[in-house]
Amino acid sequence: MTLNALLRLPAVLLFFTALPALAQAEEAQVDSGDNAWVLVCSALVLLMTGPGLALFYGGLVRKKNLLATMMQSFVMMAVMTILWALVGYSLAFAPGNSIIGGLDHLFLNGVGTEPSGSISHLTFMVFQLMFAIITPALITGAFAERMKFSALLIFVVLWAFIVYFPMAHMVWGPGGLMNAFDGGLIGCLDFAGGTVVHISSGVSALVCAIVIGKRKGYPSDSMRPNNLPLSFIGACLLWVGWFGFNAGSALAADGIAASAFVATHFAAAAAVVGWLVAEWLRDGKPSMLGGITGAVAGLVCITPGAGFVSPMAALIIGFISGLVCYFSVAIVKAKFGYDDSLDAFGVHGVGGTLGAILTGVFATKAVNDGFDGAPMGLLEGNMQQFVNNCLGALLTWVLAGLATYIILKIVDATVGLRVDEANEVKGLDITEHGEEAYG
Amino acid sequence: MKRIEAIIQPYKTDDVREALKEIGVDGMTIYDVRGHGRQKGHKEVYRGQEYEVDLLPKTKIELIIADDRVEETVNAIVESASTGKIGDGKVFIYPIEDAVRIRNKERGEAAL
Numbered sequence: 001m002t003l004n005a006l007l008r009l010p011a012v013l014l015f016f017t018a019l020p021a022l023a024q025a026e027e028a029q030v031d032s033g034d035n036a037w038v039l040v041c042s043a044l045v046l047l048m049t050g051p052g053l054a055l056f057y058g059g060l061v062r063k064k065n066l067l068a069t070m071m072q073s074f075v076m077m078a079v080m081t082i083l084w085a086l087v088g089y090s091l092a093f094a095p096g097n098s099i100i101g102g103l104d105h106l107f108l109n110g111v112g113t114e115p116s117g118s119i120s121h122l123t124f125m126v127f128q129l130m131f132a133i134i135t136p137a138l139i140t141g142a143f144a145e146r147m148k149f150s151a152l153l154i155f156v157v158l159w160a161f162i163v164y165f166p167m168a169h170m171v172w173g174p175g176g177l178m179n180a181f182d183g184g185l186i187g188c189l190d191f192a193g194g195t196v197v198h199i200s201s202g203v204s205a206l207v208c209a210i211v212i213g214k215r216k217g218y219p220s221d222s223m224r225p226n227n228l229p230l231s232f233i234g235a236c237l238l239w240v241g242w243f244g245f246n247a248g249s250a251l252a253a254d255g256i257a258a259s260a261f262v263a264t265h266f267a268a269a270a271a272v273v274g275w276l277v278a279e280w281l282r283d284g285k286p287s288m289l290g291g292i293t294g295a296v297a298g299l300v301c302i303t304p305g306a307g308f309v310s311p312m313a314a315l316i317i318g319f320i321s322g323l324v325c326y327f328s329v330a331i332v333k334a335k336f337g338y339d340d341s342l343d344a345f346g347v348h349g350v351g352g353t354l355g356a357i358l359t360g361v362f363a364t365k366a367v368n369d370g371f372d373g374a375p376m377g378l379l380e381g382n383m384q385q386f387v388n389n390c391l392g393a394l395l396t397w398v399l400a401g402l403a404t405y406i407i408l409k410i411v412d413a414t415v416g417l418r419v420d421e422a423n424e425v426k427g428l429d430i431t432e433h434g435e436e437a438y439g
Numbered sequence: 440m441k442r443i444e445a446i447i448q449p450y451k452t453d454d455v456r457e458a459l460k461e462i463g464v465d466g467m468t469i470y471d472v473r474g475h476g477r478q479k480g481h482k483e484v485y486r487g488q489e490y491e492v493d494l495l496p497k498t499k500i501e502l503i504i505a506d507d508r509v510e511e512t513v514n515a516i517v518e519s520a521s522t523g524k525i526g527d528g529k530v531f532i533y534p535i536e537d538a539v540r541i542r543n544k545e546r547g548e549a550a551l
Binding site for chain 2: 225282293
């Protein structure tokens with residue numbers, strides 16, 4: 001360093017220390033720390049779909065359907081991205097009415113490097129895109145091993161327009177019906193997508209499983225997973241990616257992000273224990289598959305509350321979710337006999353609904369003073385918020401359920417939902433994609 | 440000549456090969472197979488869904504041997520593969536009509 005540079009150093013330091021004050025003075029400016037964090041989180045959320053969910057689901061199917069199952073998740077990364085760029089982002093986040101956004105941001109018009117909060121508008125757009133990718137990918141667990149690829153593509157396009165874009169707008173968009181922080185009529189606390197992502201995909205999954213019907217041979221034939229180590233890697237990637245999903249939803253590298261990070265991790269850990277306890281008691285052995293499924297259930301359940309609840313509440317929420325999701329997957333599914341093949345409903349629908357309710361209970365202003373000093377959740381005396389969260393969950397059930405039913409009927413009437421029986425027996429890898437996982 | 444077909448517990452494969460090597464029997468064909476005799480299978484549970492797995496992994500050893508070596512070969516296999524428990528397996532002995540060594544067209548026991 002030259003003498004000249006050394007002499008200039010104090011001036012440089014003075015300039016940087018003055019920056020926060022400048023930011024306050026001029027309002028909305030892109031903060032490099034926040035922007036960097038949310039960009040990294042965007043990458044983490046993408047990692048959840050590919051390879052996370054693709055591996056998690058792929059390991060669970062029979063080996064003749066391994067690639068087709070991975071493909072059903074992976075293709076969302078292409079399809080949803082294009083829809084989002086052209087029109088989806090606008091319908092979700094441009095100003096509109098309380099149900100759907102407008103067309104101001106069609107073709108990403110007006111979405112550039114300018115600030116959106118303390119991050120750039122493009123950062124916000126791409127972060128939200130990653131959520132739009134994983135949500136329909138979650139549904140594919142319900143109809144694994146039997147749905148036509150062509151039918152899947154038509155389904156996902158219609159589902160994005162009729163369910164996802166409106167849901168994202170209603171919960172997070174300006175003036176949305178369920179947006180608790182922007183005058184929503186039924187304002188819900190949904191930090192990172194319990195309703196938008198998990199209830200919507202989980203309930204749609206249940207409808208898909210029922211409308212498409214059981215796999216041939218279910219439940220008498222062996223449907224044992226082809227490669228549980230793949231599922232293990234997938235689940236662990238989901239766990240790591242979820243830090244981006246939940247902590248990134250603070251949209252800043254701040255204390256709320258840290259709180260959401262901790263709550264996310266704690267809930268996953270407690271849910272592993274919850275699931276294993278239930279499994280050990282009922283089935284006699286604690287299984288690796290049970291452990292990783294419990295982790296995912298806990299991650300789902302903490303999603304709506306991640307930035308609103310304390311670490312201890314996260315432990316409680318996680319443990320309950322492990323027990324309840326085990327109950328829904330191992331007992332309720334068998335009782336009713338629907339073939340939700342990879343438990344998209346049992347984990348995401350049930351875990352998401354439970355999370356919405358428990359967020360209404362445990363949300364606290366000590367973690368996130370979202371209502372400017374007023375109580376947040378039921379335990380702080382905010383009964384209305386608890387009711388709103390339950391109503392929001394119910395509304396999501398109705399919208400996702402009805403819309404998915406109608407979409408499936410439309411797809412069935414056009415290309416048909418299901419591969420024919422001979423192809424189902426041969427497996428979708430060969431018949432739909434012309435390739436095999438293990439040559 | 441006789442063909443000896445032994446179905447054994449997979450984890451006993453190396454013991455059996457060692458025992459056969461000690462009595463000078465080197466040639467054999469080994470298969471990974473699945474099956475069961477009187478041995479019961481086991482239960483596997485995936486997310487509460489139970490599956491009865493009754494075809495268990497076994498190893499099949501196949502070898503062709505001169506008539507005068509059959510007894511010691513069978514004894515070597517039985518001794519080395521035995522644990523005394525159900526599921527140890529079985530040995531079958533079949534007559535062989537002829538054999539041909541592809542390289543030099545030798546016939547009969549000379550081809551072994």
